[in-house]
Amino acid sequence: MESDENKENERKIAIMEEDIAITKNMAQIKHKIAVMSGKGGVGKSTVSVNLAVAFNQKGYHTGILDADFHGPNVPLMLGVEGKHLDADERGILPVLTKENIKVMSVAFLLPSKDSPVIWRGPKKTGALRQFLGHVAWDELDLLIVDNPPGTGDEPLTVLQSIPFLDGIVIVTTPSPVALEDVEKCVSMAKSLNIPVIGIIENMAGFVCPKCGEESFIFGSGGGERIATKMEIPFLGKLPIDLGNVSDSDEDMHIITQNNNSLFSQRIMEIVDKIEEHIKKRSD
Template identity: 60%
Template sequence: MKQENSVNNQKLAVMEQDIKIARSMSLVTYKIAVMSGKGGVGKSTVTVNLAESFVKKGYKTGILDADLHGPNVPKMLGIHKTELMVDENGMVPVETANGIKVMSTEFLLPHENSPIIWRGPKKTGAIRQFLSDVNWENLDVLLIDNPPGTGDEPLTILQSIPSLDGMVIVTTPQSVSLEDVEKCINMAKKLNIRIFGVIENMSGFICPHCNEEIFIFGRGGGEEISKKFDIPFLGFLPLDINTYQASEEGLSIIDKDPGSEISKRILDMVTKVEENLKNKRG
């Protein structure tokens, strides 16, 4: 009997949290997951710059850094040393100078180099708490920076958010990345989640001396996989030293150099996503 009561209490707690998640997410107009098949493809950098682009277009924007073991978003935005606040409405996202609201496990760590050593259930619980107990207020766009792959964390995000609008997938041109991207695409199909498009990152290198673009890792793999699965291709982003330097300074390239070719490409990508969002909502 005690065991049965315990199971029932757990089910009730999950149902209550689902209601809180639905209430919290209902205050966000558009919810977009940013995914990658493998690590090291620049997904967090892309997420930060997409967020800055949405802000430039007038959207109230937030980022949920769901990469629990590698929470890099706060550092890329220059807010990694900020203390998390809590009020009567829940956890208060940290806000950047440009108004981007951010939630990340980085704000919960005692030190920057403190590891999070959690098993699956605890990670799932943390993500669901971010969704239910963070006071996002009224956002136009929430970007969720997922850890790579198709495991506990991304699955929790994709299954827990009611009316998730869709996902953007980041890849590099190499076949090892593209093979893993196919798994992400198939995951989205099984969960009936719309894919707004694929971004091919690290697609070439722009020489800072002569501005020639050299395709170190090849080119076109992301575009080919988009055609294979009949999903939109959002564009190419090359390796660029200015983008790297901006991240080291706690800035996005959109913020540091809005007139650069990279910034123009990212803004164009956001325009394509924006059009898909409006078409989806009618």
């Protein structure tokens, strides 16, 4: 009995020490934003990466945490897949892209890109807390967390563990099924008293690579309608733009492929709105 009590006390002390490490580490970062989606397949990681690159282009010292353990695609999209982690007295060192964006992902810990992460919930949440508390993010202007889809253990761990989170950005598509799941993300954020910065409607139209005409093959306006219904900001629409997708496996972020594309213009407009939100929270 006494042994069980000792183990429980040790567990509580370990959690408390981890909380202190996270608070101290996150305090060096001026702004923290979590990107969420109610379901998979809506392009959340693509949006997260392009937001990070766009903020970096605006002069923000930016980092991105790939919290999607079962689909860690951020390193591939940023051209750093296959890199290995180092550590020093400060902790685990994130990988740097050629634009000097700091990246942390479970993909850097896997033996190969084909290796699956077969972990139960407690191991995943423990690893996430390690990434928050023991990665040497240092003094960043902005950390973007690419959450896995849904409202399960990992998103909950991120939202509950990061102190002074500036808010969440929700990515959806015009699909009625995706829009229905948006409400769950909004409800989750409200229950945790975390601001919803706004909704981004991704895949809102297809831009023909030959003529440049935009066609709304999945419908349009659903993201704006759900934002109005839930009384939260609508940040904008992002089209499918095949003319800007690289054929290579590296550097797949669209805004550096073609800064004059419709996608690039709209992502910069969205970044301006997010920047306005975080600046207001700093005042």
